[in-house]
Amino acid sequence: MLVQIVVSGLASGATYALIALGFVIIWNTAAVVNFAQGEFAVAAMFVALVLSRFGHVPLFLALPASVAASALLGWLTERIVIRPVIGRNAMTVVTVTIGLQIVLSDGAKLIFGGQPYPFPAPFSGAPLGFGGVVLPRQSLLVILAMALLVAALHAMSVLTPFGKRLRAVAQDREVAAMMGIDVNRTVAQGFAVSAAVAGVAGVLLAPVIFVSADLGLPLLIKSFVAAIIGGFGSYPGALAGGLLIGVIDNVVSYAVSTDYRDVISFLVLIVMLLLRPTGLFPNHR
Amino acid sequence: MLSVRGLRAGYGRIEALRGVDLEVAVGELVALIGSNGAGKTTTLKAILNLVPHSAGRIAFRGEPTERVPPHVLARRGIGVVPEGRRVFAISTVQENLELGGLARTTRSDARRAMERVFETFPVLRERRRQRAGSLSGGEQQMLAIGRALMSRPDLLLLDEPSMGLAPIYVEAIFALIARLNREGVTILLIEQNATLSLEIAARAYVLEQGCCVLSGPAAELRHHPQVVDAYLGGEFADR
Numbered sequence: 001m002l003v004q005i006v007v008s009g010l011a012s013g014a015t016y017a018l019i020a021l022g023f024v025i026i027w028n029t030a031a032v033v034n035f036a037q038g039e040f041a042v043a044a045m046f047v048a049l050v051l052s053r054f055g056h057v058p059l060f061l062a063l064p065a066s067v068a069a070s071a072l073l074g075w076l077t078e079r080i081v082i083r084p085v086i087g088r089n090a091m092t093v094v095t096v097t098i099g100l101q102i103v104l105s106d107g108a109k110l111i112f113g114g115q116p117y118p119f120p121a122p123f124s125g126a127p128l129g130f131g132g133v134v135l136p137r138q139s140l141l142v143i144l145a146m147a148l149l150v151a152a153l154h155a156m157s158v159l160t161p162f163g164k165r166l167r168a169v170a171q172d173r174e175v176a177a178m179m180g181i182d183v184n185r186t187v188a189q190g191f192a193v194s195a196a197v198a199g200v201a202g203v204l205l206a207p208v209i210f211v212s213a214d215l216g217l218p219l220l221i222k223s224f225v226a227a228i229i230g231g232f233g234s235y236p237g238a239l240a241g242g243l244l245i246g247v248i249d250n251v252v253s254y255a256v257s258t259d260y261r262d263v264i265s266f267l268v269l270i271v272m273l274l275l276r277p278t279g280l281f282p283n284h285r
Numbered sequence: 286m287l288s289v290r291g292l293r294a295g296y297g298r299i300e301a302l303r304g305v306d307l308e309v310a311v312g313e314l315v316a317l318i319g320s321n322g323a324g325k326t327t328t329l330k331a332i333l334n335l336v337p338h339s340a341g342r343i344a345f346r347g348e349p350t351e352r353v354p355p356h357v358l359a360r361r362g363i364g365v366v367p368e369g370r371r372v373f374a375i376s377t378v379q380e381n382l383e384l385g386g387l388a389r390t391t392r393s394d395a396r397r398a399m400e401r402v403f404e405t406f407p408v409l410r411e412r413r414r415q416r417a418g419s420l421s422g423g424e425q426q427m428l429a430i431g432r433a434l435m436s437r438p439d440l441l442l443l444d445e446p447s448m449g450l451a452p453i454y455v456e457a458i459f460a461l462i463a464r465l466n467r468e469g470v471t472i473l474l475i476e477q478n479a480t481l482s483l484e485i486a487a488r489a490y491v492l493e494q495g496c497c498v499l500s501g502p503a504a505e506l507r508h509h510p511q512v513v514d515a516y517l518g519g520e521f522a523d524r
Contacts, residue, residue, distance in 0.1 A: 161387060168384045171373045174335060178367060179384050180359035180436060 003133045005254050006247055011139035011208070013246015014146035015041075018201035019223035020230070020238035021153070022194035028170040028233055029190035031090075032082060035097040038220030039104035040195040041202030044070040045211045046108060048203050049117055059122050067199040074195020078188040086187075101216065108213035116210030142204045149200055150239060153193075166190050218262075222249075225269045231279025240280050244268070286311045286440050286471045287332070292341035294331040301327040302338070303495040309440065309473050314466040316474045316482040316503065318516060319492035325475045326368050328492070329444050333358055333365065345440070364438025368445045368475075370429040374418030378409055381417050381428055385435030395435065402431035405461070423454030430461070434470075441465065444475045459485055479516035483507045491516075 019041055026034045048066035051057040057065070077100065085096050127136045157163035168176040169186045177183050201219075209215070223238075226245045230237020245265055252264045272279070287309040294302045301324045309315045319325050330336040332343055333355045343350045350358060359365070373381050382402060386395040403410035406427045412420060417428055426446055433441060443462065447455045455478070463485040466472050476482040483489055483503040491499040491512060499511060506512050 164380065164384060164387060167376060167380075168373055168387075171375060172371055174355075175365075175367055175371045175373070176384075177335070177355040178333065178359055178365040179387060179432070180356050181384075181387065182354075182356045 002251075004135065005250050007133075007135050007143075008139050009247035009250030010243055011136075011142040011246070012205070012249065013243035014142050015201040015205040015242075016219070016222045016226050016245055017239045017242025018146055018149065018204075019198050019219055020226040020242045021150070021235060022197040022201075023223055023227050024233060024235055024238045025166075025190055025194040025197070027227075029166055030078075030082065030086065030187045032086070032093050032097065034077075034194075035094065035220060036077065036100040036104055036216075037194070037198055037223065038216035038218070039101055039108075040070045040074055040198035041205070041219055042108060042211075042213070042216045043073050043104065044199030044202035045119070045206045045215070046112060046213075048206065049119055049211050052120060053117070059120065063122070063203050066203055067196050070199030070202070071192040071196035074198075075188050075192040077195070078191035082191070083184065083188075101220070105213060105216045108216075112213050114213060116212040119206040119211050121207035136208075138207050142208075145200065145204055146239075149197065153197070154235075156193075162186075162189065166193075221262075222265060225265050228269060229272045229279060231282040234279060234281040237279050237281035286313075286346060287473065288342075288344045289328070289332065290342045292328065292331055292338055292343065294327055294336050294338035294341075296336070300339075301495050302331065304341070305492065305495070305497050307473075307490050307497065307500070309471060311471055312466075312469065313488065314463070314472045314474065314486050316476060316486035316489040317492055318476055318479045318482050318489055320477065320515075323492040324495040325477075325492055326444055327495075329365075329368075329442055329475055332442070333363070359436065362436075362439035364433035364436055364441045366426075366429045366433045366441070366443040366446055368448065370422070370425045372417040372420075372425050372428050372432070374416065376417060377414055378417055378420070378428055379413040381432050382409075382413075382435050385432035394437075398435045398437060402434055405434075406431055423450050423457070426450060426454065426458055430458075434465075439471060441470050441472045442475070443472065445477060446474070447476065447478045447481065455481065479512065483512075 019037055022040065023034060023037045026032055044066040047069040048062045051062035051065060052059055081096055081100050085093050121138055127134045128140065157167060165181050165186045168179065168181055169183050173183050222245055223242060226241035227238045229244060230239070230241030245268065248264055248268055249261045253261045289305055289307045292302050292305040293300065305324070305328055307317065317325055317328065327336055331338045334350065334353060335355055345358065345361065345363065373384060376384070382399050383395065386398050408424055409428060409431055412424065417425065420428060430446070446458050446462065450458065459481045462472060462474060474482055474486060483506055486503040488501065489503045489506050490497045491506070499506065499509065
């Protein structure tokens with residue numbers, strides 16, 4: 001039973017981890033803490049929902065389209081919302097992203113109302129059994145997809161010119177420009193990638209929860225906590241933090257009560273900040 | 286190659302440059318010397334459009350550079366070795382060099398450029414898989430220069446390449462700058478170390494409180510009483 005709880009915890013943890021990863025991408029490239037990160041995931045969920053439920057687009061097309069839509073949303077966010085204030089006082093930038101979070105989440109509420117929508121699972125069928133342990137297909141899919149995406153992102157970061165530009169901008173914007181790198185364009189692309197990653201998390205999560213307009217904030221908080229636990233700015237840290245939060249959430253919900261799952265996330269955060277304030281992987285980027 | 290006329294720039298209400306004029310002709314090695322806070326780095330940043338200027342004209346290869354963003358200037362052939370080296374510390378030596386050549390050269394070009402950098406700085410080849418942050422100050426300076434050379438710049442701007450280096454490295458870096466110039470790179474050298482700068486430069490400008498107060502052939506400036514008193518500590522006085 002414990003194995004089952006841990007595995008489904010890893011599955012929801014994987015989505016927190018992906019959102020946290022996107023969060024860290026933006027932090028590292030633009031030094032912006034983006035409080036609208038959860039909304040990128042929600043945007044992808046609604047695009048996929050509208051396409052598949054109301055537009056009758058098959059899921060294998062609707063899912064990539066929704067991820068592309070959230071990438072576009074991320075790119076537009078940088079162009080319209082972030083670029084005018086970048087380089088200003090950090091509090092100004094944070095306030096702007098909080099404003100964007102409110103606008104996007106209330107915008108979704110205006111269009112879709114407050115009610116939850118069921119989302120079709122891409123792979124239906126009986127849960128898979130492994131020696132007495134029963135695992136839902138969607139949980140396995142989520143964990144697998146996260147692993148693949150992380151590997152792809154790592155390869156992109158190390159091997160492609162875009163990844164190299166992104167890392168140069170992350171380390172020193174001014175020198176990156178001196179090397180001929182278009183910093184604004186690179187940051188906008190970083191936002192797009194980050195939002196796409198959040199979008200993947202959104203559509204992976206959608207079948208196991210109900211899609212609703214107010215999901216962005218809780219997702220943001222979980223992934224924010226995950227990023228801090230991992231060591232803010234660290235990619236492996238964001239992943240480990242996300243998985244850890246997912247598992248702890250699930251174990252506590254089962255062993256104590258679902259009422260305490262959010263309390264426990266923050267408890268872990270507080271303990272972590274007391275004992276190891278630099279996070280799990282402070283020096284890995 | 287580079288022409289700066291009546292350049293004024295500042296940060297907020299503080300005016301750091303109050304009318305700077307300088308010229309760098311093709312193939313020249315020109316030094317811009319001055320003490321801390323004289324406006325040397327601001328001049329460099331204004332040339333690169335990293336600091337907005339309130340008045341004056343800057344032209345690179347005869348074309349005005351107002352409104353040309355810094356990364357485009359880099360692609361047009363201005364290479365920069367920034368003050369304090371500023372290597373990409375968590376990237377490897379090789380990645381730093383790749384970043385230097387990213388915007389301008391093709392892949393095979395970049396490989397050849399890197400080979401040339403390794404020939405100039407054999408120690409960088411040895412350390413190419415190390416993180417740049419783990420190099421010594423002198424090695425980081427070599428990396429910063431190598432990174433700027435990766436784009437095969439027509440004009441190389443060096444900002445305080447001797448700052449914080451051990452004396453043996455200082456000599457080596459200056460010798461290298463002179464050699465690069467002999468090999469055909471046009472160089473504007475921004476330095477506090479007036480003694481060595483005036484030895485390798487053909488011409489120099491002396492900057493004080495945001496103004497070019499003196500200029501001329503380096504050989505003459507070496508004996509100019511004002512320069513000797515302020516920057517050379519009387520070192521050349523009896524030569």
